[in-house]
Amino acid sequence: MSAALETLRENVRTWLAGNAPKDWREAATHEAFVTGQRQWFGKLVAAGYAIPHWPAGWQGGGRSLAEQKVIYEELARADAPRLLLSFVSTYHVFATLQECGNDAQRARYLPAILEGETWCQGFSEPGAGSDLAAIKTRGERRGDVYVVNGQKLWSTMAQYADKCLLLVRTSSEGAKQAGLTYLLMDMKAPGVTVRPIHQIQGDEEFAEIFLDNVEVPLAERVGEEGAGWAVAQATLSSERGLTLMELGYRMRGSMGLLTDLIRKSGKAGDAGVLRELGRLSAQVDATCALADRFLHNRITGAEQVGDASIVKNSYSRTLRAWADLGVRVGGLLEQYRKPITFGDLNTGNWMADFMNSYAWTIAGGSEEVQRNIIAERMLEMPREPKSWVA
Amino acid sequence: MSMDRTELRDSARKAFGASSATGDAAGNWAKLSEMGWFMMTVPEAQGGLGLGSEAHAIIHYELGRALVPGPVIAQMMLVEALAATGQSDLLDRAMAGGKMTASLALPTEDDVIEAVPDADVASHVLVTRQGAIRVVPLDRCTIAAQPTWDETRRLFDVRPPSASDGVVIAHGQAAEQLRTSLLLQMLLALSADSLGGAEAALAMTVDYLKTRRQFDRPLAMFQALKHRVADLKIAHSAAEALLWDRAAGRPSLALMGSLKTHCTEAFRLIAEDCIQLHGGIGLTQEHPCHLFFKRAMLNCALGGDAFHWEEIAGRAVMETTG
Numbered sequence A: 001m002s003a004a005l006e007t008l009r010e011n012v013r014t015w016l017a018g019n020a021p022k023d024w025r026e027a028a029t030h031e032a033f034v035t036g037q038r039q040w041f042g043k044l045v046a047a048g049y050a051i052p053h054w055p056a057g058w059q060g061g062g063r064s065l066a067e068q069k070v071i072y073e074e075l076a077r078a079d080a081p082r083l084l085l086s087f088v089s090t091y092h093v094f095a096t097l098q099e100c101g102n103d104a105q106r107a108r109y110l111p112a113i114l115e116g117e118t119w120c121q122g123f124s125e126p127g128a129g130s131d132l133a134a135i136k137t138r139g140e141r142r143g144d145v146y147v148v149n150g151q152k153l154w155s156t157m158a159q160y161a162d163k164c165l166l167l168v169r170t171s172s173e174g175a176k177q178a179g180l181t182y183l184l185m186d187m188k189a190p191g192v193t194v195r196p197i198h199q200i201q202g203d204e205e206f207a208e209i210f211l212d213n214v215e216v217p218l219a220e221r222v223g224e225e226g227a228g229w230a231v232a233q234a235t236l237s238s239e240r241g242l243t244l245m246e247l248g249y250r251m252r253g254s255m256g257l258l259t260d261l262i263r264k265s266g267k268a269g270d271a272g273v274l275r276e277l278g279r280l281s282a283q284v285d286a287t288c289a290l291a292d293r294f295l296h297n298r299i300t301g302a303e304q305v306g307d308a309s310i311v312k313n314s315y316s317r318t319l320r321a322w323a324d325l326g327v328r329v330g331g332l333l334e335q336y337r338k339p340i341t342f343g344d345l346n347t348g349n350w351m352a353d354f355m356n357s358y359a360w361t362i363a364g365g366s367e368e369v370q371r372n373i374i375a376e377r378m379l380e381m382p383r384e385p386k387s388w389v390a
Numbered sequence B: 001m002s003m004d005r006t007e008l009r010d011s012a013r014k015a016f017g018a019s020s021a022t023g024d025a026a027g028n029w030a031k032l033s034e035m036g037w038f039m040m041t042v043p044e045a046q047g048g049l050g051l052g053s054e055a056h057a058i059i060h061y062e063l064g065r066a067l068v069p070g071p072v073i074a075q076m077m078l079v080e081a082l083a084a085t086g087q088s089d090l091l092d093r094a095m096a097g098g099k100m101t102a103s104l105a106l107p108t109e110d111d112v113i114e115a116v117p118d119a120d121v122a123s124h125v126l127v128t129r130q131g132a133i134r135v136v137p138l139d140r141c142t143i144a145a146q147p148t149w150d151e152t153r154r155l156f157d158v159r160p161p162s163a164s165d166g167v168v169i170a171h172g173q174a175a176e177q178l179r180t181s182l183l184l185q186m187l188l189a190l191s192a193d194s195l196g197g198a199e200a201a202l203a204m205t206v207d208y209l210k211t212r213r214q215f216d217r218p219l220a221m222f223q224a225l226k227h228r229v230a231d232l233k234i235a236h237s238a239a240e241a242l243l244w245d246r247a248a249g250r251p252s253l254a255l256m257g258s259l260k261t262h263c264t265e266a267f268r269l270i271a272e273d274c275i276q277l278h279g280g281i282g283l284t285q286e287h288p289c290h291l292f293f294k295r296a297m298l299n300c301a302l303g304g305d306a307f308h309w310e311e312i313a314g315r316a317v318m319e320t321t322g
Helices: A003-019 A030-047 A065-077 A087-100 A103-114 A228-253 A255-264 A271-299 A307-335 A350-362 A367-378 B003-016 B025-034 B053-065 B072-084 B088-095 B172-211 B223-247 B253-283 B289-301 B306-320
Strands: A119-122 A138-142 A145-156 A163-169 A180-186 A192-197 A206-217 B113-117 B124-129 B132-137 B142-146 B155-159 B167-171
Touching: A003 A030, A003 A065, A065 A228, A065 A271, A087 A103, A087 A119, A087 A163, A087 A228, A119 A206, A138 A163, A145 A163, A145 A180, A163 A228, A180 A206, A180 A228, A228 A255, A228 A271, A228 A307, A255 A271, A255 A307, A255 B306, A271 A307, A271 B223, A271 B253, A271 B306, A307 A350, A307 A367, A307 B223, A367 B223, B003 B025, B003 B053, B053 B072, B053 B172, B053 B223, B072 B088, B072 B113, B072 B124, B072 B132, B072 B167, B072 B172, B113 B124, B124 B172, B132 B172, B167 B172, B172 B223, B172 B253, B172 B289, B223 B253, B253 B289, B253 B306
Parallel strands: A119 A163
Antiparallel strands: A119 A145, A138 A145, A145 A206, A163 A180, A192 A206, B113 B155, B124 B132, B132 B167, B142 B155
């Protein structure tokens, strides 16, 4: 590792020692957790560590991939909370506006994100999960607004969001992908109702959004009318690229959570446990290397169809194995329910992490859909005939 | 992968094509010497090509892909040992293709050196024992052929006449360092060989599934089989990313051992599933499936098995984190 990277690592580590929240896992209510998230995000923005993947010109932006990895690893090593609340804002909104938005939208929304405005994503619906093109929420153009009616599902932390990346159907003609339009919606607009969903582990990380004659100005459309599918790909590819790199490196930086647990459980001398740890750590390193290669290929234009699916499935399987080892090493104590916190892999609550790992094999295009993409588009295996009739 | 690396890979692919498992071993060996691969990692000052461990991995990846037989890994270990210790006469002979060999088992203190490829036709064997590394002429050793399941490799048990026979090329601290670097080289070679083999086995299987028809459609159309193949592709891609990552760095023995385990296990998983996905034909000797499977199983066992390396990797993680 170069001297410059070592210096960065030292600087991040020193800053985190004085600033990383310590007791965030003890948050008794969701509101307390959210308040903590907002404060932590503000601190990271000020320090220049919140948006290392944004271009130069933004505070802390313009970092190389190598620098980003160092920051993610150190955040995890310091056991700092993941930026769950601002995740969609800093990755998905940024990628979408950067690739497909206009100057006015970028000028208005990007600085607001750094000031704390939070976003959620309104893609999935009750009838359109992994089959995203099947969405039915209608956007009807009336004068200078779209009037939106329908329901969105599995929207992460929508109950705390100010704005929403919204995919709606503006036409039913042609291919299902053709009639979609991408909007930026104000969550405070009349007609928006949010209902948190109680998940398997007791959290309310996801929510439903009900839309009843919600008006979205034409100026809040990203791309042309009917071009929503292409814009949505920009959002989703951000998820499968940079965000998975962050998560991979956070998992690697969080190995200490697992080794601490092994020590505490008195299993540090157990050859069977050590072997599983050895195996898992190779799997974690492989996932990081895969994310590295994926990003390298994307930057150099060498990305192939299916690459993103490989990264996603590899990450979600590794996350499952990681949390599973924690559950098994922790034994009975992990079966005692602890206060719930949000997050994927460093809640320190192994059963919650394990249950949460299923969110990664289901959300953002299920593991099965990714396998179809790999088989049909990458390995060119033939599709099944469309002979089924309801 | 840089331009040089791509060229190296392409020239290997051109030389060995799809499979050399059934070709003639002497012809393959001559090709390898002609292309200068035995001098690949030797510094230019010593007459070599001065290429690094990434190039080394690329060659072994392609050798595995084409199931090239012969003692290439052992030869390269011997070349490395001779180059590191300035044994120029023997080094020149080995770089020119003079067959020499080394054990592909983990070094032990036993009298018998196990898993030595092509010991019956090699001139010398590398022996690591009693704190020293020696080069022992094979005509003074007792050699016992050990028929193996993997027909692409010929393995022998070798017993040197005495513990002190041969030319000592390193002892003490230097021997320990050399032993580690040889082990690192062997583990990287086995990792690359495995993923090359896995790639070829998987490609062969995908082609077969597209051709073979059952229930009025190609097998490749069944989602159950697609998902299975996609999982194999994911396993291979993840292991390959780890391979190039570690080949480009300077990993510890623990990390190289865990790489070897990760890659050989991926090869084994893929080779086993390829037999199942080929159905009955996969269980015959007429079809190459079994060659990949047997090479995978041998690679799992060579250079220390998963039990050995995973425990060492786990200890290393415990020591360096938390």
